[in-house]
Amino acid sequence: MDLEITGKRALVTGSSAGLGAAIARLLAAEGALVVVHGRDVARASRVASEIGASGVAIGDLSTDAGADAVAEAAGDVDILVNNAGAYDHLGWTDATAADWTATYEANVVSSVRMIQRCVPGMRERGWGRVIQIGGGLAIQPMAMQPHYTATLAARHNLAVSLARDLAGTGVTSNVVSPGAILVDSVRELLTSIAPSHGWGTSWEEIEAAAARDLVPNDIGRLGRPEEIAAAVGYLVSPAAAYVSGATIRVDGGTIRSAH
Template sequence: MDLKLSGKRALVTGSSSGLGEAMALLLAAEGAEVVVHGRNETRAKSVTAAIIEAGGKAGYAIGDLATDAGADAVAGAALEGGPIDVLVNNAGSYEHLSWADTSPEDWRETYEVNVISGVRMIQRLVPPMRERGWGRVITIGGGLAIQPMNTHPQYNATLAARHNLAVSLARELKDTGVTSNVVAPGAILVEAVKNLLTQIAPERGWGESWEDIERASTEQLVPNDTGRLGRPEEIASAVAFLASPLAGYISGATLRVDGGTVRSAQ
């Protein structure tokens, strides 16, 4: 299926590894020119090189989006090659903290990294989209935005904020040709998740093989209707579709890619 992304330029924040890397690779494979973003230049260059080696077009931008200066640097580098048509706000982080362990400073830092960073990029890159009459803003959220756990409350709250701002932005962009949507992943098998589950498997009696660990962790931690964890490529596919001209009638929506973890008819 041709997603008609040839000739489009996309910036994927936090794309030097993990989910963001998968998004960048797929968007490039679909014909978009991709700007890979990260704070580590070596890793960003590596993803960029992989795209180019596969026949795609890519560049990279380095900067900390939790600061105005970093956001300016990333936006400036991204725009050097031309206008940005697709902004994927993926960058973010979290720590496994309890309510008792989470300080107001933890909340502030998490909000800065996970929410205000995206706002910075929206403010720098969306006005030109509006002027051109076409654009896509895709925010990576998550099921914890609407079904929060008791742990890492500071992270749960920032996901809810990401969902909320994406819908508010869609209302703001009414009749402009620019859409704003959310992709909400469930538990996805990135390296950090696999390492964590493998580490805690012995104390929980989940077995020794990865197949047993994945099955048990899915049943006990993140029950869903598929009986497995998601793969980064599955999130990337959802992002690529929403980035496409084919998704022009979708705005203000949340596309859950979570195997049915969130139990809701909405």
């Protein structure tokens, strides 16, 4: 495919592994000048080398100093994909107020910091794409991880507000909302809990059972990082020039909604 982004500068936060790396890989393959972001120099540099990225930006986006360092290293960004975030497996009884605050800082304010640093330049140049990586739990939360799911809802909400603010500028703001995606950490988690759920021993058995019992969907499996990257690719392409303030769900039908 040709997304017509050759020469566009793209920053994908949290792209030193997993979903972010897959997004960075697709954008680089399409000719974008991709900046790989992470907090570990070795990991980020390895991904950058593998995909032919144009640079690496290291910094903790939950701090102003970290965001400043990343923005300076990234330069004039045309495409911002806010993917970086954090989550744990705490529930209402054990997630403290401090946990809520730290998760909000990592998942919401971090995105705001990068928007504030990157979007003004997009406005001036009259073209830009801002994409939040959200999730279906933003609109259909479960009992567990209330602090995490609340931050997903905030990411969805801020993307729409930003779209309204960017009206007529040539810059769009949208959300890609993944379901359960097969990255290394998810595979490790499911494999570790499979015995207690009676999900079998082979990965094929475990994945099918998890897609049935844990994250029910119409496809019967977990999503792949490349499928999320493809949705990001659509949103940065000319084909999505008329898409603003939208949420594109890539979840196999996990979310049961007619709107």
